[in-house]
Amino acid sequence: MRLHRNLVFATIDALSEIFNEGKYADKVIEKTLKRDKRWGSRDRSFIAETTYDIVRWKRLYAEIAEVKEPFSRQNLFRLFAVWATLRGIKLPDWKQLEETPTRRIKGKFDSLSKIRKYRESIPDWLDETGVKELGEKKWEKEIHALNEQAPVIIRTNTLKTTKEALQKQLADEEIFTRPIKNHPEALVLEERANVFKTQAFKDGFFEVQDASSQLVAHFLDVQPGMRVVDTCAGAGGKTLHLAALMENKGQIVALDIYGNKLKELKRRARRAGAHNIDPRAIDNNKVIKKLKGSADRVLIDAPCSGLGVLSRNPDAKWKLQPEFIETLKQTQSEILEQYSKILKPGGKMVYATCSVLPSENQDQVEKFLNSEAGKDFKKVKDEKILSSETGYDGFYMALLEKSN
Numbered sequence: 001m002r003l004h005r006n007l008v009f010a011t012i013d014a015l016s017e018i019f020n021e022g023k024y025a026d027k028v029i030e031k032t033l034k035r036d037k038r039w040g041s042r043d044r045s046f047i048a049e050t051t052y053d054i055v056r057w058k059r060l061y062a063e064i065a066e067v068k069e070p071f072s073r074q075n076l077f078r079l080f081a082v083w084a085t086l087r088g089i090k091l092p093d094w095k096q097l098e099e100t101p102t103r104r105i106k107g108k109f110d111s112l113s114k115i116r117k118y119r120e121s122i123p124d125w126l127d128e129t130g131v132k133e134l135g136e137k138k139w140e141k142e143i144h145a146l147n148e149q150a151p152v153i154i155r156t157n158t159l160k161t162t163k164e165a166l167q168k169q170l171a172d173e174e175i176f177t178r179p180i181k182n183h184p185e186a187l188v189l190e191e192r193a194n195v196f197k198t199q200a201f202k203d204g205f206f207e208v209q210d211a212s213s214q215l216v217a218h219f220l221d222v223q224p225g226m227r228v229v230d231t232c233a234g235a236g237g238k239t240l241h242l243a244a245l246m247e248n249k250g251q252i253v254a255l256d257i258y259g260n261k262l263k264e265l266k267r268r269a270r271r272a273g274a275h276n277i278d279p280r281a282i283d284n285n286k287v288i289k290k291l292k293g294s295a296d297r298v299l300i301d302a303p304c305s306g307l308g309v310l311s312r313n314p315d316a317k318w319k320l321q322p323e324f325i326e327t328l329k330q331t332q333s334e335i336l337e338q339y340s341k342i343l344k345p346g347g348k349m350v351y352a353t354c355s356v357l358p359s360e361n362q363d364q365v366e367k368f369l370n371s372e373a374g375k376d377f378k379k380v381k382d383e384k385i386l387s388s389e390t391g392y393d394g395f396y397m398a399l400l401e402k403s404n
């Protein structure tokens, strides 16, 4: 691989914003890719993938390069030199990369690889939390899987097309996919590609959604004509799936505390041809009160640490703090207590997170079932999805039923 100066410089600029200014990697990359219209798809994927790689391996690379945050420009080039050296890429003779100690980099990599927190490039607290929650053996495998690059997976919008027709249409645009067993609407890309540019996407024939996440709407066991409340709808990944499973019949009230996320949901719903969604921002305490006892189904896709989706969002390793996870757990308990009231007697509710920590998952459900608010509920089933076992995002979902 030949390194191109303008692409490497753009990567260094992106890393500086992410590491030194605390900006979100996905937003920075999106902005960086708009910088030069002449960049082709290979150039764009070089910038995006290299930036994500260096974000993912920050701790390991910083240790190898012997640099500390905040990173000067020279130190960002050192991190880049580690990235390139470990991939066997020949370094060009630019002054920023002069005197890169190639042999020392390889030697340090070998010795640091013996220690998990360096090998997997994670903060101390995360390694300790993982071991405490999952046990040494499971955590070792899980964090390894969460450091792999996530595949691109799409969900067929069955309001507009079938999986087979979509697969064919994408193949006509040179995007080849295969189905995933037990995930009825999912297609995984054989090779990474910018699917947002396809006509099929513009026409609302699919959404990008991980395979594990695609199981949640099915878990809720919805039927056309039901009244469903999606209490933490965000930009609507699961709301849109629910609308498709309900064949646009019945009603989905989509709630979130952030109105701007619901605006995005509306835009996506228009593209998807989903007409049974009623977005409502939770901007006062009457919003929930009004819905009390009204729903056949309730989805709580709770705010969580996101530790199950680290492969998609590696900078969460550096942005998350243990205190924040504690605050999130408090929010999760409150949400379960409050939003469970929305369900009708005899109705069903799913509590889901994209975390792999039992303390955000089954422990929350048990706590709820043992509380006053949960006394009329029973757990029907739950699923603990580990990335190390499936190759997809880590997820948790529990189906609860309220007695009549």
Ligand SMILES: C[S@@+](CC[C@H](N)C(=O)[O-])C[C@H]1O[C@@H](n2cnc3c(N)ncnc32)[C@H](O)[C@@H]1O
Binding pocket: 231, 232, 233, 234, 235, 236, 237, 238, 239, 255, 256, 257, 258, 261, 282, 301, 302, 303, 304, 331, 335
């Ligand atoms: C895991 S995300 C939801 C993702 C979304 N369901 C999807 O499938 O795309 C959790 C959402 O909960 C929202 N949230 C946080 N606190 C909340 C609260 N107290 N009540 C309702 N929503 C909340 C966040 O804004 C965020 O959009």
